[in-house]
Amino acid sequence: MNVSVQEADFDVGVEIAALSKGDVGAGAVASFVGLVRGDDVSAMTLEHYPGMTEAALAEIVSAAMGRWQLRGVRVIHRVGRLLPGDRIVFVGVASSHRHDAFVACEFIMDFLKTQAPFWKREETATGTRWVDARESDAAAKERWTNSR
């Protein structure tokens, strides 16, 4: 399965290597790793909607595969309590040439941000708060409907 939702951390090197393993036609692997920022946050807890999350991620991956020539895709998203510096999300894409890998990686992240049912709750010095959705994330997703 190329989509995982898990509490455990992941090994970025292992995941990147696996994307092109045994595929001599893969000429490019692009990846993105999202981390917990610790500016004013001491921890965050990620909640999700089991079942729908995996389905939404699989749908996003499938949309990317329909749009670009991709040879491999891997999405891992962590849930539970995470600390500053911890990895939250991994997106890796393998393709024959770099353009498809770069673009598809960004597309998957932009859709994940607005379509996959995850919610962040931050712990700060003054208490806890649910993170508000950002309008810039919705705009980042919208631009894909009019261009490639």
Place this chain on the structure above:
Amino acid sequence: MTIKVLYFASVREAIGLAAEDVALPVGVATLGELRDYIATRGAPWDVLTRTKNLRGAIGQQMKSFDASIKDGDEVAFFPPVTGG
């Protein structure tokens, strides 16, 4: 008609419940009508009509509030997602 309703994140926290079975009266046929029907119970369920940009899902797929619901559906209400 009975619908399984799930709540997530700030909505779940406000209501103090992650899931409930809701028996629907005649006339409640869409996601938006279900949201409004539950909200008429008053606090804390009115969080459904107070949450800015509330989202809804039917059968684990995000849907617009004019989407139809049917007996046995799993419906969810939640705030805009913030993963990644």
